[in-house]
Amino acid sequence: MTIKEIIYEKQNEVYKTDLMPERATELLRELSALSGNVNLEIRQTTYKYSQVLQRERARNESAIDAKIAAECSPEWLEKKEAEDLGKLVKELIASLKYFLRNLEDERRYSGNL
Numbered sequence: 001m002t003i004k005e006i007i008y009e010k011q012n013e014v015y016k017t018d019l020m021p022e023r024a025t026e027l028l029r030e031l032s033a034l035s036g037n038v039n040l041e042i043r044q045t046t047y048k049y050s051q052v053l054q055r056e057r058a059r060n061e062s063a064i065d066a067k068i069a070a071e072c073s074p075e076w077l078e079k080k081e082a083e084d085l086g087k088l089v090k091e092l093i094a095s096l097k098y099f100l101r102n103l104e105d106e107r108r109y110s111g112n113l
Contacts, residue, residue, distance in 0.1 A: 003037050004085055007092075014092055021103050028096040031089055038086045045079040052076070 001009075010027055013019075019027075052075045056066040070076060 003034060003041065004081075007031070007034060007038075007085060007089060011088065011092060014095060019099065021100065024096050024099055024103075028093060028100070031093050031096070035086070035089050035093070038082065038089050041082040042079075042086050045075065045082045049073070049075040049079040 010031060014027060052073045053066065053070040056069040060066040060069065
């Protein structure tokens with residue numbers, strides 16, 4: 001199973017199930033750990049894309065033509081997918097934190113500390 005598949009599986013669980021607080025905490029911990037893997041993927045794909053952009057710049061007189069050509073490459077698509085996955089992980093983490101914070105507030109206000 002790829003990191004992307006793992007994250008999408010966790011996304012489905014977060015948004016399509018009734019989360020128990022213990023599971024939300026576990027998912028938060030797992031997604032936080034996975035964020036390091038996603039950041040590594042972003043670095044690697046950005047580096048590969050930069051190499052493509054550099055080659056295109058050497059081939060084209062215009063920087064804009066080089067950029068357009070580079071953005072039509074599979075390396076750009078991989079970079080974009082990695083960045084989008086990073087954003088998704090951040091959003092999932094934020095959602096889980098918000099969910100857990102709300103549960104804590106409900107407990108506090110209901111007198112069930």
